[in-house]
Amino acid sequence: MSADRAVLAAMVREEWRLHSRLFGGRRFAAFPVFVALVGGLTAWALGTTGAETGTVVAGAHVLVALFGLQTGTVGLVGRDAMRGLLGDTTLVVFSAHTLPLRQRRLLGLFLLKDVGYYAVLLLLPLTVALAPLLPLAELALLWLTLVWTFGLGLCATVAAVSLATRGRPGKVVAALVACALGAAALAGLPIAAATPYALFVAPGLTSAVAAAVPPLCLLAVAALAYDPEHEPPARTAENAYRAWRRRVPAWDDPVFVKTMLDVSRSAGGYWKVLLSAGILVAMSAFLVSLAEAVVGLRVLPGVAFGSILGLTAFTTYNWLTQFDDGTAYATLPVETAAVFDAKRRAFAVLGLPTGVACYAVAALWRGAAPLDAIAGLALCIGLQAYLFGLTVALAGTQPNEFLFDTVLFAGFTLGVALPLVPVLVVGFVAAPLSAPLAAALVVAGVGLAGVGHVLYGRAVPRWRERYRE
Amino acid sequence: MPTTDGRRVAARPLAVAVTRGYLAAAGDAGDVNAIATADLRKSYGDLTALAGLTLDVPAGELFGLLGPNGAGKSTTIRILTGQLRPDAGTASVLGIDPVTDPIGVRERVGILPEQESPPSFMTPREYFDFVGSVRDLNAATVDERVETWADRLAYGAKLDTMNTDLSRGQQQKVMITAAFLHDPDLVFIDEPLANLDPIVQETVKRFLREYRDAGNTVFFSTHDIDVAADLCDRVGIVHEGELVTTRRPAALDGDRLLDVFLREVGADANVAVGESAGADVNASTDTDASTDADANADAGTER
Numbered sequence: 001m002s003a004d005r006a007v008l009a010a011m012v013r014e015e016w017r018l019h020s021r022l023f024g025g026r027r028f029a030a031f032p033v034f035v036a037l038v039g040g041l042t043a044w045a046l047g048t049t050g051a052e053t054g055t056v057v058a059g060a061h062v063l064v065a066l067f068g069l070q071t072g073t074v075g076l077v078g079r080d081a082m083r084g085l086l087g088d089t090t091l092v093v094f095s096a097h098t099l100p101l102r103q104r105r106l107l108g109l110f111l112l113k114d115v116g117y118y119a120v121l122l123l124l125p126l127t128v129a130l131a132p133l134l135p136l137a138e139l140a141l142l143w144l145t146l147v148w149t150f151g152l153g154l155c156a157t158v159a160a161v162s163l164a165t166r167g168r169p170g171k172v173v174a175a176l177v178a179c180a181l182g183a184a185a186l187a188g189l190p191i192a193a194a195t196p197y198a199l200f201v202a203p204g205l206t207s208a209v210a211a212a213v214p215p216l217c218l219l220a221v222a223a224l225a226y227d228p229e230h231e232p233p234a235r236t237a238e239n240a241y242r243a244w245r246r247r248v249p250a251w252d253d254p255v256f257v258k259t260m261l262d263v264s265r266s267a268g269g270y271w272k273v274l275l276s277a278g279i280l281v282a283m284s285a286f287l288v289s290l291a292e293a294v295v296g297l298r299v300l301p302g303v304a305f306g307s308i309l310g311l312t313a314f315t316t317y318n319w320l321t322q323f324d325d326g327t328a329y330a331t332l333p334v335e336t337a338a339v340f341d342a343k344r345r346a347f348a349v350l351g352l353p354t355g356v357a358c359y360a361v362a363a364l365w366r367g368a369a370p371l372d373a374i375a376g377l378a379l380c381i382g383l384q385a386y387l388f389g390l391t392v393a394l395a396g397t398q399p400n401e402f403l404f405d406t407v408l409f410a411g412f413t414l415g416v417a418l419p420l421v422p423v424l425v426v427g428f429v430a431a432p433l434s435a436p437l438a439a440a441l442v443v444a445g446v447g448l449a450g451v452g453h454v455l456y457g458r459a460v461p462r463w464r465e466r467y468r469e
Numbered sequence: 470m471p472t473t474d475g476r477r478v479a480a481r482p483l484a485v486a487v488t489r490g491y492l493a494a495a496g497d498a499g500d501v502n503a504i505a506t507a508d509l510r511k512s513y514g515d516l517t518a519l520a521g522l523t524l525d526v527p528a529g530e531l532f533g534l535l536g537p538n539g540a541g542k543s544t545t546i547r548i549l550t551g552q553l554r555p556d557a558g559t560a561s562v563l564g565i566d567p568v569t570d571p572i573g574v575r576e577r578v579g580i581l582p583e584q585e586s587p588p589s590f591m592t593p594r595e596y597f598d599f600v601g602s603v604r605d606l607n608a609a610t611v612d613e614r615v616e617t618w619a620d621r622l623a624y625g626a627k628l629d630t631m632n633t634d635l636s637r638g639q640q641q642k643v644m645i646t647a648a649f650l651h652d653p654d655l656v657f658i659d660e661p662l663a664n665l666d667p668i669v670q671e672t673v674k675r676f677l678r679e680y681r682d683a684g685n686t687v688f689f690s691t692h693d694i695d696v697a698a699d700l701c702d703r704v705g706i707v708h709e710g711e712l713v714t715t716r717r718p719a720a721l722d723g724d725r726l727l728d729v730f731l732r733e734v735g736a737d738a739n740v741a742v743g744e745s746a747g748a749d750v751n752a753s754t755d756t757d758a759s760t761d762a763d764a765n766a767d768a769g770t771e772r
Contacts, residue, residue: 232634234630234631234634234635235630235631235634236592236629236630236631237592237595237629237631238629239592239594239595239598239629240595241591241594241595241598241599242598242608245598245602252602254599254602254603257599257602258588258591258599261590261591261595262588262589262590265590265631266589266590323588323589323590324588327552328588329603330547330550330552331550331552331575331580331581331582331585331648332575332580332600332603332604333572333573333575333576333603333604334572334575334603335572465554468551468552468553468554468571469553469554
């Protein structure tokens with residue numbers, strides 16, 4: 001027991017130090033305040049647009065479940081992923097290799113640590129943010145069910161990762177279960193009744209037991225399926241580097257080719273770029289339908305989707321810089337500017353077309369009128385170029401770390417909001433779109449691309465100097 | 470040559486195809502410094518990494534930089550290869566200023582950093598193509614040199630395996646190959662033998678000597694005193710950011726590099742007793758000044 005306590009304490013300390021480093025030292029202390037502030041503003045904004053409290057609380061549970069799913073993967077998929085995100089890092093959870101501790105026990109303590117840590121640092125401020133919408137008596141229950149929901153997401157990831165250690169059969173089982181759950185949801189079966197959200201809606205012994213069953217089942221699956229000796233087989237590959245260079249000989253850009261190989265060969269391949277954009281499409285569709293159904297606005301789908309899908313620039317740039325940074329080529333005769341240029345080329349090849357393709361699908365699906373579609377396209381491309389420049393200016397080649405830096409992230413949020421909010425307002429209130437307004441939006445798109453270009457041009461020399469300090 | 474499983478394999482002659490462009494351009498090799506620094510200083514916040522390092526390495530020398538952890542060895546290499554900007558002082562590498570022309574230096578030298586792995590999602594063959602592209606080598610030359618190195622370090626079967634799935638030792642072999650791929654006149658190597666088995670260590674040591682014999686320069690950073698004594702023409706001991714002495718291991722004349730090191734870095738004499746033949750160490754510690762004076766006379770020591 002004392003060993004467990006020591007390991008748990010070490011894990012909590014490790015998590016704190018990890019975040020302190022990522023968030024930029026003392027800035028980390030501001031993170032709960034930032035969460036409470038952003039959460040509160042969002043809740044207030046939704047409230048003023050007529051969204052019901054029940055919808056906001058349900059949305060919060062969904063977001064927290066997704067966060068739980070995501071949190072589980074970072075620590076558990078292995079050192080390679082950690083190295084990609086954080087540099088050369090070894091976590092206590094991997095210390096079964098060197099200490100007399102069972103890997104299963106370490107995983108259990110890792111889950112306990114995550115639930116406790118995020119319950120205080122993230123979910124408590126989120127609960128505080130929703131306080132104005134709920135009676136005081138319900139806040140404790142909300143916090144409990146949010147923590148429970150986070151744990152559910154975490155357990156689902158751990159179960160999936162544990163099944164994956166059993167090779168193809170395990171992965172097939174995980175995929176089948178996920179498909180069955182999706183099909184059940186589509187068929188209208190009351191899946192939500194077995195979640196912590198149902199406990200919040202109807203507190204009682206039955207709902208509490210129903211909410212407890214899924215995480216316990218997932219933990220049991222994880223415990224039974226996990227194979228601590230699992231080692232993925234060594235992968236081999238034909239020389240794709242030369243094939244790529246033959247494909248784009250005019251550019252003669254080794255770092256570009258390496259970047260494309262990094263994205264294509266890391267987990268998820270090119271699909272992960274499309275998936276990130278797909279999530280934004282779903283989010284845009286949700287926002288548009290909310291505006292139409294709840295507020296009764298007649299939305300311009302081209303402008304609305306084009307604006308929001310401009311945000312794909314950030315997620316794509318993240319993937320392009322996940323596996324190296326500005327200092328990764330310091331032992332070779334490669335200029336820092338050449339690294340950024342290569343990332344920009346990769347962004348042009350991978351990011352822009354992905355964003356535009358998703359926009360085209362959304363605009364066709366929602367039947368955007370020609371003027372609306374053209375304005376939306378210009379905004380989609382312009383905002384992508386602007387956000388690319390903004391991200392390079394603020395984060396260089398490490399947008400991952402910048403996500404965790406409260407001050408930088410607040411700056412980025414402001415930089416995004418400045419152009420995005422006005423065009424979104426236009427998209428939500430200006431139907432039908434007049435020709436002059438459409439022309440103005442096209443000019444705005446071109447202007448934003450220009451601003452992005454200037455931000456990029458000014459940022460590169462600054463980063464070159466910083467990487468040599 | 471015995472292998473780890475007891476088999477014997479024929480020793481291969483190591484073909485070292487090297488150029489001496491810098492020396493040829495500079496005229497008399499004996500008068501040329503491949504590396505020269507004067508009063509190099511570098512701090513990271515409150516931490517002083519280099520406190521006025523002055524150092525000359527003639528062309529054609531296998532020079533070892535020896536020092537305890539945090540002494541400033543890696544910082545020195547990073548400044549000399551243009552990766553870091555010093556706070557003060559000057560440096561010249563093959564006649565190029567690494568501060569004003571870092572790319573120029575990196576085009577000419579090879580660099581093997583201590584803790585760096587090849588890119589995870591490339592195979593060694595792809596990584597060498599990448600390095601070859603950056604260094605403007607044609608594909609045929611890359612293929613030929615990769616073949617030679619893979620044969621030399623015995624990892625030909627791993628050329629198409631993803632780097633992330635290679636062992637640390639195999640990754641180190643890949644990094645060694647990459648550092649020498651363009652046949653540089655000068656290499657900076659930081660703990661090149663780490664993670665390598667004894668057979669490959671010997672192969673690399675033999676290669677480095679032949680490489681030096683062909684007129685090239687090696688700047689070699691290590692903690693391993695035995696390797697430094699065995700391999701280097703001259704060893705510089707760096708401590709707290711300063712070069713405290715340089716010695717020629719072959720001319721130590723009874724004194725041992727370990728003893729010199731322990732004296733220079735101020736290590737406790739008990740450590741020396743534990744690691745050396747006690748009486749000799751005590752004697753050498755007691756007669757510190759005279760030993761140093763002898764060494765100065767015999768081996769051209771600079772302080």
